Amino acid sequence: MVSKTLYDILEVSSSASPETIRAAYERLSANFRNGGADSDAGLRSMAITEAFQTLSDPAKRAYYDNKLTFRSQPVMPDLEQVAPFWTMPKLAVLALIVVIGGSYYYKYKKEEARLEAEKVIAIAKAKEVEAKARAEAEQARYELERQREQTQQEERQRRERDMALRQLTYEQQRSQIMSNSGAAAKAAQERIAQDRQRREEAQAAAAVRQRLAQEKAELCRLERERYGRAISCN
Numbered sequence: 001m002v003s004k005t006l007y008d009i010l011e012v013s014s015s016a017s018p019e020t021i022r023a024a025y026e027r028l029s030a031n032f033r034n035g036g037a038d039s040d041a042g043l044r045s046m047a048i049t050e051a052f053q054t055l056s057d058p059a060k061r062a063y064y065d066n067k068l069t070f071r072s073q074p075v076m077p078d079l080e081q082v083a084p085f086w087t088m089p090k091l092a093v094l095a096l097i098v099v100i101g102g103s104y105y106y107k108y109k110k111e112e113a114r115l116e117a118e119k120v121i122a123i124a125k126a127k128e129v130e131a132k133a134r135a136e137a138e139q140a141r142y143e144l145e146r147q148r149e150q151t152q153q154e155e156r157q158r159r160e161r162d163m164a165l166r167q168l169t170y171e172q173q174r175s176q177i178m179s180n181s182g183a184a185a186k187a188a189q190e191r192i193a194q195d196r197q198r199r200e201e202a203q204a205a206a207a208v209r210q211r212l213a214q215e216k217a218e219l220c221r222l223e224r225e226r227y228g229r230a231i232s233c234n
Helices: 005-012 018-033 043-056 058-070 087-182 183-227
Strands: none
Touching: 005 018, 005 043, 018 043, 043 058, 043 087, 087 183
């Protein structure tokens, strides 16, 4: 007996368009849903579904058409001659297994999609937090640099004022010494003034270095508290 092809099952020709194949599948499926009295209705419904799944996919249909062209054996046995092994209870069990398996697969894919979405959201949030932390670090560094420049400028202005005051004092002292003493006293006073100036300059330089070190230490401490590591101390 000649076996039916998938086209025969859907009652269409081998040149039928995808729209015709879908319309035939919907028509035949509707007939089974409306309650056919055929005892092999379940098996026929499965065959119709399998035929549609193959013929509605261009790649699967092309492969199937090649099999029809180059092979002489039947692709699918006549549904009327199916071996009695597939009884209705067995088909019912098979259908139940398919339904349960499909349910678990759907839940698995749904959970997988949820986890993937959560992963994408977590990555986006992490990038946002990192960008915010970098912006805050840059802002804090900018503020500290601005404060340090302002402090250095104030220190320079103070040193200039002190030097001007010392110079004025020195000139006054020198004028007084020159008017009240001879050349020896004058030289001694000059040496005293120079020594005093060098000591004061050394003290001022040491104070500046100490203040800069304190500012850097404070910057490092703030960075450790806010970001967990001292960026400016590397």
